[in-house]
Amino acid sequence: MVASWRTIQELGPFTTAVWPFIEAQTARLRSALAALCGVGTHRLALTENVSSGCVLPLWGLPWHSGDELLIGDCEHPGVVAACHELARREGLVVATLPVQQLCCNTPQADLDGAVLAALDACLTPRTRLVVLSHLLWNTGAIMPIVAVADRLQTRPRQPWLLVDAAQSLGSIAVAAAAAAADIYAFTGHKWCCGPEGLGGVALSERVLEQAQPTLIGWRSLRQETLASSSWHRDARRFEVATSCVPLCSGLATSLELLSAEGSADARLQRITAMSAQLWEGLQASPGLQPLLPQAPPAGLVSFRLTADDPAGLGSSTAAWVQRLGEQGIWIRRLDQPDCLRACTHITTSADEVGRLIAALRG
Amino acid sequence: MVASWRTIQELGPFTTAVWPFIEAQTARLRSALAALCGVGTHRLALTENVSSGCVLPLWGLPWHSGDELLIGDCEHPGVVAACHELARREGLVVATLPVQQLCCNTPQADLDGAVLAALDACLTPRTRLVVLSHLLWNTGAIMPIVAVADRLQTRPRQPWLLVDAAQSLGSIAVAAAAAAADIYAFTGHKWCCGPEGLGGVALSERVLEQAQPTLIGWRSLRQETLASSSWHRDARRFEVATSCVPLCSGLATSLELLSAEGSADARLQRITAMSAQLWEGLQASPGLQPLLPQAPPAGLVSFRLTADDPAGLGSSTAAWVQRLGEQGIWIRRLDQPDCLRACTHITTSADEVGRLIAALRG
Numbered sequence: 273m274v275a276s277w278r279t280i281q282e283l284g285p286f287t288t289a290v291w292p293f294i295e296a297q298t299a300r301l302r303s304a305l306a307a308l309c310g311v312g313t314h315r316l317a318l319t320e321n322v323s324s325g326c327v328l329p330l331w332g333l334p335w336h337s338g339d340e341l342l343i344g345d346c347e348h349p350g351v352v353a354a355c356h357e358l359a360r361r362e363g364l365v366v367a368t369l370p371v372q373q374l375c376c377n378t379p380q381a382d383l384d385g386a387v388l389a390a391l392d393a394c395l396t397p398r399t400r401l402v403v404l405s406h407l408l409w410n411t412g413a414i415m416p417i418v419a420v421a422d423r424l425q426t427r428p429r430q431p432w433l434l435v436d437a438a439q440s441l442g443s444i445a446v447a448a449a450a451a452a453a454d455i456y457a458f459t460g461h462k463w464c465c466g467p468e469g470l471g472g473v474a475l476s477e478r479v480l481e482q483a484q485p486t487l488i489g490w491r492s493l494r495q496e497t498l499a500s501s502s503w504h505r506d507a508r509r510f511e512v513a514t515s516c517v518p519l520c521s522g523l524a525t526s527l528e529l530l531s532a533e534g535s536a537d538a539r540l541q542r543i544t545a546m547s548a549q550l551w552e553g554l555q556a557s558p559g560l561q562p563l564l565p566q567a568p569p570a571g572l573v574s575f576r577l578t579a580d581d582p583a584g585l586g587s588s589t590a591a592w593v594q595r596l597g598e599q600g601i602w603i604r605r606l607d608q609p610d611c612l613r614a615c616t617h618i619t620t621s622a623d624e625v626g627r628l629i630a631a632l633r634g
Numbered sequence: 635m636v637a638s639w640r641t642i643q644e645l646g647p648f649t650t651a652v653w654p655f656i657e658a659q660t661a662r663l664r665s666a667l668a669a670l671c672g673v674g675t676h677r678l679a680l681t682e683n684v685s686s687g688c689v690l691p692l693w694g695l696p697w698h699s700g701d702e703l704l705i706g707d708c709e710h711p712g713v714v715a716a717c718h719e720l721a722r723r724e725g726l727v728v729a730t731l732p733v734q735q736l737c738c739n740t741p742q743a744d745l746d747g748a749v750l751a752a753l754d755a756c757l758t759p760r761t762r763l764v765v766l767s768h769l770l771w772n773t774g775a776i777m778p779i780v781a782v783a784d785r786l787q788t789r790p791r792q793p794w795l796l797v798d799a800a801q802s803l804g805s806i807a808v809a810a811a812a813a814a815a816d817i818y819a820f821t822g823h824k825w826c827c828g829p830e831g832l833g834g835v836a837l838s839e840r841v842l843e844q845a846q847p848t849l850i851g852w853r854s855l856r857q858e859t860l861a862s863s864s865w866h867r868d869a870r871r872f873e874v875a876t877s878c879v880p881l882c883s884g885l886a887t888s889l890e891l892l893s894a895e896g897s898a899d900a901r902l903q904r905i906t907a908m909s910a911q912l913w914e915g916l917q918a919s920p921g922l923q924p925l926l927p928q929a930p931p932a933g934l935v936s937f938r939l940t941a942d943d944p945a946g947l948g949s950s951t952a953a954w955v956q957r958l959g960e961q962g963i964w965i966r967r968l969d970q971p972d973c974l975r976a977c978t979h980i981t982t983s984a985d986e987v988g989r990l991i992a993a994l995r996g
Contacts, residue, residue: 320682328849349859350875461876498969513686
């Protein structure tokens with residue numbers, strides 16, 4: 273039996289039969305996600321996707337005209353576009369934190385320091401928000417989120433830190449970063465292998481105090497049938513209305529299955545064993561150039577096509593995606609930078625990595 | 635095979651295999667919903683729920699401090715709370731359009747005129763938005779949306795009309811109202827009997843011109859991998875990011891099944907045959923008083939408990955919901971006004987209506 277929000281709505285709050293079942297499903301998922309994020313359940317809101325988790329808390333923060341948003345140059349177009357629209361309406365200034373070239377040119381051992389130096393160079397007295405992904409979706413490098421959060425707390429205005437965690441939850445340990453960020457937004461459908469249409473966001477205590485909800489529905493309210501009700505005091509104020517409850521059971525089960533495969537560190541070892549094999553194969557292939565100067569810290573492996581690619585498809589990443597797809601090998605292309613990106617998860621085998629390299633060599 | 639947004643994201647836009655399948659699923663649903671709403675597909679955005687459809691277009695409209703929001707006194711607490719938060723941030727004024735008492739005291743033949751008179755009495759030169767449900771969730775009365783829209787167009791500022799269609803789509807014909815409103819927001823999980831977590835909103839041409847998106851993700855963008863991309867010109871600018879695509883197939887199929895049961899008018903006749911039977915049974919029962927003075931125009935039948943109820947449960951609607959639930963009869967209670975509400979759909983039988991009346995008589 274999978275019950276549903278609709279049933280709840282029709283029954284009202286006093287029924288004894290179904291409400292506890294629904295509450296148990298959402299509570300089970302909320303607890304699991306909060307534990308992964310290293311935060312109390314009161315700091316965890318369920319969302320439809322990463323964008324909802326990133327963007328919704330932003331709109332209700334106390335902005336002032338002239339505040340600056342500092343956005344990493346590897347952020348996803350969705351959150352960047354949302355920040356620009358927020359800036360347009362609130363009279364904010366958008367600045368860019370350059371990390372892409374650092375990722376491509378800096379050995380991993382030096383990357384954290386280089387990112388922090390870039391941050392220091394870009395922060396101004398007016399900086400009010402920094403936007404930086406935990407695991408960059410294009411280069412595949414890990415950003416030093418905890419150190420960035422610490423650094424921001426030393427600034428006079430203590431800028432908020434928004435972290436896009438689309439690629440990190442389920443692939444690397446996230447607890448320290450999620451607990452340190454102000455907004456740490458993720459989805460269940462990528463590295464957690466859960467269903468699409470369900471994610472979450474971990475919010476800091478200060479965001480819970482300072483941010484009002486913007487997309488408001490009955491789930492935002494403490495008393496859902498009273499318009500005069502106040503918001504939930506906890507992160508549920510950023511939840512909205514009817515959603516697909518069975519997905520909660522699905523994602524909670526996905527997280528359990530993932531956990532049964534070993535600790536986050538043990539799983540990351542399996543992921544990086546495969547991504548290292550792929551990185552090395554790419555590095556050794558004429559016409560292919562991995563973006564990162566060393567084997568990746570997680571499972572994202574991006575690479576460029578150089579002029580002398582042997583398979584004769586030229587430098588068109590689109591043509592390569594199609595050609596590989598015809599062979600049952602599914603990777604994607606990216607625009608910024610123009611490259612191809614393959615992923616290795618705990619399900620990836622050495623044979624599959626070998627097949628990809630062989631196909632790329634033509 | 636049910637494909638998914640994630641697959642699309644991983645494959646990128648150039649793959650030939652899955653993208654057309656996904657596009658076909660969403661296009662099938664968008665076409666079906668647009669046809670029901672009597673609008674072109676470019677005016678139809680898919681949303682997670684009614685609240686998303688009501689609230690998201692509001693935030694990006696060009697508000698000016700002092701603009702007035704006129705909100706019906708039977709609106710759902712979610713949208714009312716959202717309007718108050720919008721008013722707080724934008725410096726708007728909230729006024730109330732009283733229709734609840736009209737519903738309870740006015741014969742159906744006179745209700746449209748009474749609502750329009752109330753509207754005229756409440757509109758001011760500063761009114762910028764009117765919020766009114768098509769089928770009121772608490773009284774069960776139908777509001778004259780087309781006439782209201784026409785009336786608003788005669789005013790100097792031509793206020794926008796936001797219609798909460800949570801109860802109307804799937805229970806009454808909506809095309810004229812949906813095409814006349816500026817924001818006509820619905821869900822698939824109530825009267826359409828579709829899955830929860832999927833709804834939509836029909837938007838007017840002027841809202842498409844005037845409103846910027848607020849909850850922004852890759853689906854809002856014309857080129858999803860470019861942060862510099864402009865919004866979709868059509869209603870897709872109000873769509874966000876990854877959602878549960880299989881729900882699209884589910885709702886499209888639900889709509890087909892509903893359509894196979896007859897035209898909207900034919901189905902409404904079946905619905906109102908049952909709601910009339912229930913209304914008459916309530917009317918004839920000591921201690922029970924239907925809210926509406928005549929048999930309902932659709933399938934929502936709300937009623938009060940008066941002091942001399944025969945079953946001895948007093949006037950506690952909560953106790954009645956629980957008692958009926960124990961008998962397998964599922965109705966709900968409402969706070970404003972304090973009442974019980976039963977629903978009849980095309981699946982409701984005369985026997986079920988009789989059982990409810992008998993149970994209420996104790």
